Amino acid sequence: MARKTKAEAAATRDSILDAAERLFAEQGVSRTTLQHIASAAGVTRGAIYWHFLDKGALFNAMFDRAKMPMDEAMQVLDNQRDVKDPLQCLRDDMMTVLRIVVEDEKARRVFEIATLKTEFIDEVDSVRARRRESIGLWQDRMEGHLKQAQEKGLLRAGVETLAAAQGGWIMVDGLIRNWIFEPTMFDLMTLGGTVIDTYLDGLRAA
16 A cells, blocks of 8 residues: 555544544544544544544644634734733733634634533543643733733732632633533623623722
8 A cells, every 4th residue: 555645644634633523522522432533534443543642632633723723813912912001912812712712613613522522531531631731821821911910010909810810711711611502692702802801800900
């Protein structure tokens, strides 16, 4: 059998990730086997193992692919914005997360899988670790803005930046979870903007 080109190997990898993403969303992570994914992708289980160590590694690769638009958007923000008001920078970050969930179907589906369709069993324990790492990175980024605001005297007295960052992430996460669960319940960007502004108004020095 002829060796696959890099392009062919990449296409096979993407087809596996597409199939996994679709099946995880439809039936959950724990109920989806590698054989299910192989059949849906039109490949053998051996092809899956050639690209991914196990289901957890496959999930993490799917997560990495889906979060690329988020990473790119944050890089654009970092390159363009004026940091005179770190609280505005924090608002930009939070609203960008909501916007990408609304506009990018793949990012939205993977967020749904990670939050609503994953049982953290031993088979995919690395998924739990990956989600913990992702949350930690977001909270660190948010706390960085809050610390800058504190240094500039923009935070009201007594604000603990770590607690404020954790609370901010929980708020964004909750908005997204509830919107994904029932998108007709509210407009994520409109309500999200109101909730985020209320949160930031409570942190800002008078």
